[in-house]
Amino acid sequence: xxxxxxxxxxxxxxxxxxxxxxxxxxxxxxxxxxxxxxxxxxxxxxxxxxxxxxxxxxxxxxxxxxxxxxxxxxxxxxxxxxxxxxxxxxxxxxxxxxxxxxxxxxxxxxxxxxxxxxxxxxxxxxxxxxxxxxxxxxxxxxxxxxxxxxxxxxxxxxxxxxxxxxxxxxxxxxxxxxxxxxxxxxxxxxxxxxxxxxxxxxxxxxxxxxxxxxxxxxxxxxxxxxxxxxxxxxxxxxxxxxxxxxxxxxxxxxxxxxxxxxxxxxxxxxxxxxxxxxxxxxxxxxxxxxxxxxxxxxxxxxxxxxxxxxxxxxxxxxxxxxxxxxxxxxxxxxxxxxxxxxxxxxxxxxxxxxxxxxxxxxxxxxxxxxxxxxxxxxxxxxxxxxxxxxxxxxxxxxxxxxxxxxxxxxxxxxxxxxxxxxxxxxxxxxxxxxxxxxxxxxxxxxxxxxxxxxxxxx
Ligand code: C2G
Numbered sequence: 001x002x003x004x005x006x007x008x009x010x011x012x013x014x015x016x017x018x019x020x021x022x023x024x025x026x027x028x029x030x031x032x033x034x035x036x037x038x039x040x041x042x043x044x045x046x047x048x049x050x051x052x053x054x055x056x057x058x059x060x061x062x063x064x065x066x067x068x069x070x071x072x073x074x075x076x077x078x079x080x081x082x083x084x085x086x087x088x089x090x091x092x093x094x095x096x097x098x099x100x101x102x103x104x105x106x107x108x109x110x111x112x113x114x115x116x117x118x119x120x121x122x123x124x125x126x127x128x129x130x131x132x133x134x135x136x137x138x139x140x141x142x143x144x145x146x147x148x149x150x151x152x153x154x155x156x157x158x159x160x161x162x163x164x165x166x167x168x169x170x171x172x173x174x175x176x177x178x179x180x181x182x183x184x185x186x187x188x189x190x191x192x193x194x195x196x197x198x199x200x201x202x203x204x205x206x207x208x209x210x211x212x213x214x215x216x217x218x219x220x221x222x223x224x225x226x227x228x229x230x231x232x233x234x235x236x237x238x239x240x241x242x243x244x245x246x247x248x249x250x251x252x253x254x255x256x257x258x259x260x261x262x263x264x265x266x267x268x269x270x271x272x273x274x275x276x277x278x279x280x281x282x283x284x285x286x287x288x289x290x291x292x293x294x295x296x297x298x299x300x301x302x303x304x305x306x307x308x309x310x311x312x313x314x315x316x317x318x319x320x321x322x323x324x325x326x327x328x329x330x331x332x333x334x335x336x337x338x339x340x341x342x343x344x345x346x347x348x349x350x351x352x353x354x355x356x357x358x359x360x361x362x363x364x365x366x367x368x369x370x371x372x373x374x375x376x377x378x379x380x381x382x383x384x385x386x387x388x389x390x391x392x393x394x395x396x397x398x399x400x401x402x403x404x405x406x407x408x409x410x411x412x413x414x415x416x417x418x419x420x421x422x423x424x425x426x427x428x429x430x431x432x433x434x435x436x437x438x439x440x441x442x443x444x445x446x447x448x449x450x451x452x453x454x455x456x457x458x
Contacts, residue, residue, distance in 0.1 A: 002028030004089045005081060007072050009036045011049045011153040013059035014130050016093075016115035023112050024091040025065040032085055033060050034072040043075070045398035047407040048153045082106045094176060095150045114176050118156040131410065132158035134190035134214075136183065136205050137197035138167040141219060141402075145194060146175055148402035154410055161186040162197075187212035192409070194246075195219060198286065200293045203228050206243065210235045215242040217409045220302035221436050222429060224293075229433035233426045242412045244405070245429040247302050250310065251405040254377040254395035256422045258368065261393070262311055267382060268364030270311055271343045275304040275359045277375055278333075278350035287351055288330060292445045295331040296351040297323070301439065302432055303375050304347035305336065306424065307359060312340045314431045321442050329446030334439075376401060 006024045010017050025031045035057050041049050051059075053071070060066055070081065082090060082103065090103050091110045103109050118130050133155055135142055142160075149155050159178040162168035172179035180186040183205065187193065193209040195202055195218040203223045209216045210232065222245040223229050236243035249255055262270060277300045281287050287299045318339040323331035333350040348355065357372035359380075366384040370377055378397035381390050411419055420426065 001030055002088045003030045003032065003086060004028040004091055005032045005034065005078075005085065005087045006091045007034035007036065007078065008093075009041055009046055009049055009153060010056045010060050011051050012130060013051075013056070014118045014156075016118045016156065017059075018063055019115045020091075020093055020112055021060065021063050021065040027089050027091055027110060030067045031065055032068045032070060032081070032087070033066040034070050034077070034081065035060055036072045040073050040075075045396060045403065046151055046153065047403055048410055050153060078103060079106065095147065114157075116158070116176055116178065131155045131192050131413070132190045133192045133194055134158055134180075134186040135160045135171075135194045135196065136162070136186070136209075137195065137219075138162045138164075138171045139196060139198075142171065142194075142196045144400040145196065145402050145406075146171070148400060149406055151398070151403045152406045152410065155192070155406065158190045159186050183208060184212070187214055190214060192217065192413075198293065199224060199298060203232070206232050207235065210239060210241055210243065213239060213241065215409070215413060217244050217246055217405065220245055220247045221298060221432065223433045224298070224436040224440060226430060226434035226437050229430040233430060242409065243426075244409050244412060245302075245424060245432070246402075246405050247306050247424060247432075248401045248405050249303060249375045249377060250306050250424045251408045252377055252395070252397055252401055253404065254380065254393070254397060255307075257393055257395055258370065258377070258380055259310060259422055261382070262361060262363075262368065267361065267366040267368055269342070270361055270363045272362040273308050273311060273343070273345040273360070274348070275307055275346070275374070276348040276355050276357050277303050277373075278348070278353050278355045278357060280354055281351040283352065288326075288332075289328075291328050291330055291447050295323075295334070296349045296353075297321075297331055297334040297336075297439050297443075298436065299351060300349035301334070301336070301347065301436065304349050305432060305435055306428075307361075308338060308345040308347060309428050309431055310424075311361065312338070312343055312345060314427065316340050316345075319435075319438065321439055323443055331443060334443075336435075336439075 004024050004027045057069055087107045089108045093114045094111045095114055097111045100109050157175055157177045159180050160168045160171050161180045161183045168179035192215045195205045199221055202218055206216050206218050287294045316338040320337045323334040325331050333353045336347040338345040359370040359374035361368040366382055368380055368382050370380040376397055379394045381392050383390055408423055
């Protein structure tokens, strides 16, 4: 008798789960299904799980494929289950490809293709159906986004668009999704759109997606002009759609904790904020060669300004930008100084410069320091006058951290606009676009007419 085992959360049970179990069962004679407990999902960073364990077990049972159902409670259990039940085959979806190769020493490991189209027909009685995501752009960030989206319950990758079809096809092949010829065809097949194209194309894609009635999560900087941001948020509101800017740090649990602590007055009244983000980037990269849209501020400015706007607000009295440029006029290093009625702030960003990427918030009774890299925040300290008086806080920040913004995006779809308070509000996102625009005014790109023409046509 060939014994097969598979595991999953099986939340909002859908066709992808059904087909996975069906094919796992076909691999042998006896199928064991491990269903994850809430606490295990929490520990492994699976977010937004809706159904309680008993409902998830019942849905697996109803398929009739499982000969035995067990619960998965702890890390390392797969290995002991394989031994305990004398398993011949471990089966799991292809989104986990390579991740369970270590089990090959004990049994055969089979990665089954994920189901591409997950319709909601099996979920008629459920509150929320599986949201199909379409991705625009296939760069580094998209490659991080794809695995992170599988860690959030209630979403499923559907397809990808890139005007360079070959790149879209590559990503589509890796993820068993569809590469679309036009962006309109992608919109027709999805509920949500993730825009991760180069910044200068964001406005057009976001606008088109909203006009097609799709919710949009757009990478930072969403747009480079305030009026464009205002227009897009107004359009989203008019169409009752969610539009959210993806500055990942502001959606992570540790940042929420930090903000709560600052706002509750634990370090007194805040007087100074310093945020720094620098990166040694490849000199050939788009960020360091694109005279119109490259440079450290456009690339990293959203991160360093975000905590300043969250804590001090949008009403600064004065702002000054200072940059060190390369011979093409691309800023390698930029410092933004903001003066508020009762406080100061400095946002520093650099490409090709390395500094201590920390966030420092100084108040009248103490200061908070988030060590580098603060934008991947999982720990911070409160210091007071007595050098021994240090309070330490930590919260998980898993992998690239994009799962938190995806989770927040779904939360807003469920009509929880109040969550803007602790992450990023529309007004703050509009203000960030305004600061991008201001930077452009004081630091106009050094481009000749031919390049200008090429840029607008691209
Ligand atoms: N699945 C699929 N097609 C989809 C969605 C999911 O084939 N469109 C598969 C997954 O690859 C997985 C199974 O269905 O093999 C269960 O998926 P989830 O409930 O999302 O569970 P997961 O987080 O993948 O947990 O220990 C837990 C396991 O490691 C897997």
